[in-house]
Amino acid sequence: MSESAKPHHPSPQGKGEKTHASDFSYVGIDAILEQMRRKAMKQGFELNIMVVGQSGLGKSTLMNTLFKSKVSRKSVQPNPEERIPKTIEIKSISHDIEEKGVRMKLTVIDTPGFGDHINNENCWQPIMKFINDQYEAYLQEEININRKKRIPDSRVHCCIYFIPPTGHCLRPLDVEFMRRLSKVVNIVPVIAKADTLTLEERDFFKQTIREELRANGIDVYPQKEFDEDADDRMINDKIREMIPFAVVGSDQEYQVNGKRILGRKTKWGTIEVENIGHCEFAYLRDLLIRTHMQNIKDITGSIHYETYRVRRLNESNAHFKSQPSDHPAVQPKANGQPEVTPSAPQANGVAAKHEVMSHEM
């Protein structure tokens, strides 16, 4: 019924050829950018960040510093028995924040109890389960027949992992956690409380960490394999040279050189949080918020979520395949087209068996 020609490349004259009287050659295709921006501003954005690390490493303070407001409540329970929960809890708190007309729903997911017990084996399990639960919820909504116009996105976009500033190397707990979770979520490792390290110690520590990550095959954000083109790779390589960022968090302002800035005041000086000579908080903020936020969300949506989905749909196929059947691998159907069993890795999942979709190979 219809045929299509190969893509053809006529180009309308660009805007530069406008005559002074009217938009003679101007079509207006680039107005779509403005339309997209308007739509995005109207819809608002969603961001879900998870912070993982032992207690006392400054997770809540860092979140507050990043978003310049009290997004996390600092754990100030006085009772030491109550302080460390028996099992790792997952607490997620959402806020609506707005800046210059851009609305964002920020969800901070805290994990009190991580790494605080004496026996920390399998401490990553509740966290992994939580992340997979979010993927599952999204998947269920997506395969619904009557689905919402905009599926609420509760998937964890980014997981900030706090490394204690020992100055030596990664601990087994760190390696284990990051190894397992880098496959399901974007991990951004940071060195917490970096004001206890001198610059040389910090560089040495970072180098050791990078080597250990490489040796263990841990791919943290920005992942090498998801670089799209040469420009991307250049930018990301620079970032990869700098991770993990050595950060200091603070939500108190002090007077330095006549300006009020965020910092930590000690007897020997004031550490300015946003001064890149002092700590690398500004780089982290720029990475997470100002330049790579959309990229982080895209990688979560199109790669991590898709991996989960593939695994999940294959699992249910395998489960159903265990029913007794004595069919040969290729069965001629009544209308003469061969049918492929679901064990073929590229087969359609849900729709494979239905006759309507049977022509799909």
Add this chain to the structure above:
Amino acid sequence: MASSDVARMPEKAVRPLGLAGHVGFDSLPDQLVNKSICQGFCFNILCIGETGIGKSTLMDTLFNTNFENFESSHFEPQVKLRAQTYDLQESNVRLRLTVVNTVGFGDQMNKQESYQPVVDYIDKQFESYLQEELKIKRSLHNYHDSRVHACLYFISPSGHSLKSLDLVTMKKLDSKVNIIPVIAKADTISKSELHKFKIKIMSELVSNGVQIYQFPLDDETVAKVNTTMNGLLPFAVVGSTEEVSVGNKMVKARQYPWGVVQVENESHCDFVKLREMLICVNMEDLREQTHTRHYELYRRCKLEEMGFQDTNPECKPVSLQQTYEAKRQEFLVELQKREDEMRQMFVQRVKEKESELKDAERELQSRFEQLKRLHADEKATLEDKRRNLDDDLSSFGKRRAAAQLLQAQSLTANGKKDKDRKK
């Protein structure tokens, strides 16, 4: 200053929070836009109208280029669709535009099925998107979206009312695609006639329950202009790729002996309005409506047709896997049944063939016997004949011997007589 709220909030409640300083996520829309620029955009227009009504010319004028077009004949036996894809670029925006034209629409004597190829084409595009979405390993962000985003329906400028073909086609399409009706060749209608014509068309559409695309009113920046434009539907357009000099400029226009119709002059026709509404203001909304309304409707109907449900008869949510599993069992049972049937058929055929062969064998055998008998009979007859012949030969031999004897005797008798005479 930040709101200091110390009480712990339950997980689901979302509280608004003020920011104490510049965080920087206002660059998010820019990040999104940049990503889209890298990916490129996709837009698909379907033009439905009779042959020669000016669809291709309008597309050329709209996008300021020369698409490869050729005139179609009026003698097509059926309505066909011709889709062509083009890559356009304006400043830093790359657009992959697909223009689908109907060929032979309205030319047949019997136009009852004219709308069907169009509906089939639109459904096919939805279907391939649905297939992609349901795959296990899918790549949606790389997928070239071929779903029809806008449908320009060309109304011929009779000045009276819509044709019944128009109404029927639009009614079939209004739940599948965003329909934007346009009055083609608007330079044949005068201003007063045009005004009456537009009112008549809109009232006919309303009274027949045809839902055409309404420009969206929910965004304040464009609500006002969209409301005005909604009232000016359908747009009366003129298309032209030729340039005529008017005053001291070259403008796109059609030159007649009585004057020049300028395409981009708003008092001459609504072309500029159409371009603005279709491309500059609402392109993204057209794409969104196609995805969230028309495609979702198609998907829902298709999945329900296939038997999937969200809740089973006890109103408990049924997962897709369960339905799928049930269907799979059904299917396997049916497959088994078919296999058995085939096996039986095969056995039966073999038997038939065998009996046929046996019959043939028997027949051959009887023929052979018959021939043998014939042969024996002939041999016997021949034997008889030979015996007879032998008998005849022997009797002849005897007679010959007797005759010779007689002759010899008569000779000697004659010889004696001669002797006697000589004496």
